[in-house]
Amino acid sequence: MIGGEKVPIVCPYCGFGCRIYAIKKGNRIQIEFVKDNPTVNQGSLCPKGIASLDYVLSKDRLKAPLKVSDRGKFTEISWKKAIEIVSKNIKEIAKKQGPEALGFISSAKCTNEENYLMQKIARMMGTNNVDHCARLCHASTIVGLAKTVGAAAQSGSYLDISKANAILIWGYNPAETHPVAMRYILAAKDNGARIILVDPRRTKTGWFADYVLRLIPGSDVALANAIMNVIISENLYDASFVNDRLVGFEQLAEHVAKYTPESVENITGVDADLIRDAART
The missing domain is CATH 2.20.25 (N-terminal domain of TfIIb)
Incomplete structure (x- = not known):
């Protein structure tokens, strides 16, 4: 630079x-x-x-590789020396125990290119033992998104958020975790959008919500079924979209028919009238 x-x-x-x-x-x-x-x-x-x-600029920031001594103290070494030590150990482990004894863990802090290089190194060594920290937080969304919208990634742009008429935020606190995303949500609210928040916690996002459904932890599915019950029983859905884009809607309607807001009120801790108001938004 x-x-x-x-x-x-x-x-x-x-x-x-x-x-x-x-x-x-x-x-x-x-x-x-x-x-x-x-x-x-x-x-x-x-x-x-x-x-x-x-x-x-932190004085505690590591600016060079550290190697632990026999006495348990860390001392600085050069990048060249560090790379030599790491590569030597990796090759020795692969030779003695086989490539399956190796594991490579990458990070969301890295760029796509850096993560790509990490998996290339792993495959060069003959193993597919590659993991990533996002597996713990993003894995569940991959399954859900792939089954519902067909792609395991964000399906719209942030600009679309600001154009929404209603926004459902479930177990997410963007006001504190993603303040820039919250700007788009507030832009939608300024344009007249209603915001529904589902979260057992009291968060800053709740300050801006029109409806806060503070459910009992673990009762998410019951609450989701009750919301769908109201939407389907009161014909609040887009029938043409359902007919053109959805598979298994009849089975879903049959399944959630028994999950009235009153039936899940004790399970979720959310008032039945509040569930209906949120579903009708």
Whole structure:
């Protein structure tokens, strides 16, 4: 990075993909909002992005590889030496115990290209033991999205959120975890959208919701069935969309018929009238 040069980078602290500029001035690095070519974050940053420099400039930040000694103390070594040690150990393990004894764990903090290189190294060594931290948080959404919309990824753009008439937020607190995403939700609210929040916790997102369904933990399925019961029994759904795009709707309607709001009130802890109001929104 040349001194004073603006380098476009992507904030690494969530999957939102906010763009910022990194600028080196002397021995220090600064960040600057992208105003000339705003992307998904529209030239703004959330508190995590703004605080990114705290990590870069922290006196506790590791700037070189560390190797533990026999006495349990860490000492700095060169990158060249670290790479030599790691590659030697990997090859020795593969030779003595076979490639299945190796495991490679990557990170959501890395770029797509870096994660791609990680799995290339694993396959070069003859193993498919590649894991990723997102498996613990994103795996369930992969299954759900693949079965419902046919793709295991976000199915719309953030701009679509701001155009919505009603937004259902389930077990998610974007006001604190993804403040930039919350900007789009609030834009929709300013345009007249109603916001329904389902969450057992009291969160900042609840400050902006029109309906807060504070359910008993573990009763999500019962509540979802009751909401669908109201939508189907009162014909609040788009019949043409259902006929053209859905498979198994008749079986779903039959299954949720017994889940009236009154029948799940004690299970979920949510008032039956509140369930109906949310479903009718």
